[in-house]
Amino acid sequence: MDISGNTVFIPGSTSGIGLALALELHARGNKVIVGGRRAELLARIAAEHPGIDTVRIDTGDAGSIAAAAAQVLADHPDLNVLVTMAGIMRTEDWHDPATFLATAEATVTTNVLGPIRLVAAFVEHLRTRPDATIMTVSSGLAFTPLKATPSYNASKAAIHMLSESVRLQLADTSVKVVELVPPSVRTALLPGQEDNEHAMPLDEFVTEAVGLIESRPDAKEIQVERVKFLRYGEARGDYDQVVAALNDTDPHGK
Structure with a gap:
């Protein structure tokens, strides 16, 4: 992916990593x-950052995705980059189905069906562009589980394998599939995460990630250095120690 000269749609970017x-x-x-879903946030972003366009979209709703895609493609026929940023992260207690089932279903709908539906809505158009990119967003937790968020971990593991598989299928097209793999970053994804000293500062993450996109335009995964502890535990042979360390240091893992 080239670092400039693109037309980029980022659903789920009214805050956190997406907005940065x-x-x-x-x-x-x-x-x-x-x-994003919230009209007031979209209006504020448009007012504070002239030149950025906005569109309302709820990636947990198939109809909203279809309507937003139609609007984006009508307004921006030169669109060549889709970043499937939107996602939710919630804690669950699997001792009692009454406490986790609704959360698990919402997580899968947003984090797995959402990206699938987004790709389905845009892939035919992207194939018409001479140089196009689908950037998926997984997580270090796709490779090392956080005890408190089973469905989130599983949804991001699904996104990793989806990215690997779709990349193979689209290899005969102009569309590249790039997977962004964040570590824990200081955002409001979970309560208290913005102040978690073990999470990576947001500005540092974005600076390093964009630097990697620029320096490695053909990369299949964008991995900041900090996520490699989680990403490669199994390959290094210290997976059990990585799982223990993650869940000992993260306040949501206890």
Whole structure:
């Protein structure tokens, strides 16, 4: 993926990693369309950052995805990058189905069906562009589980394998599939995460991730150095120790 000159749609980018990435890509000379559920946040982003367009989208709703895709493609026929950023992360207690089932279903709907539906809505258009990218967003927790978030971990593992598989299928097209693999980052994804000293500062993550996109335009995965502890535990042979360390140091893992 080239670092500039693109038209980029990022659903799920009204806060956190998504918004920080949107602003950085905008500053790098890309046309950026921010997508999100809350109209007031979209209006604020558009007002504070002239040149960024916005569209309302709920990636947990198939109809909303279809409507937003139609709007984006009508307004931006040169769109060539889709970043499937939107996702939710919630704690669950699997001792009692009454406490976790609804959360697990919502997580899978947003984090797995959402990206699948987004790709389905845009892939035919992206194939018409001479240089296009689908950027999926998994997590270090796709490779090392956080005890408190089983469905989130599983959803991100699904995104990793989906990315690997779709990349193989689209290898005969102009569409690249790139997987962004964040570690824990100081955002509001979980309560208290913004102040978690073990999480990576947001600005540091985005700076390093965008630097990797720029320096490795053909990369299949964008891995900041900090996520490699989680990403490669099994390959290094210290998986059990990594699982223990993660769940000992993260307040949500206890």
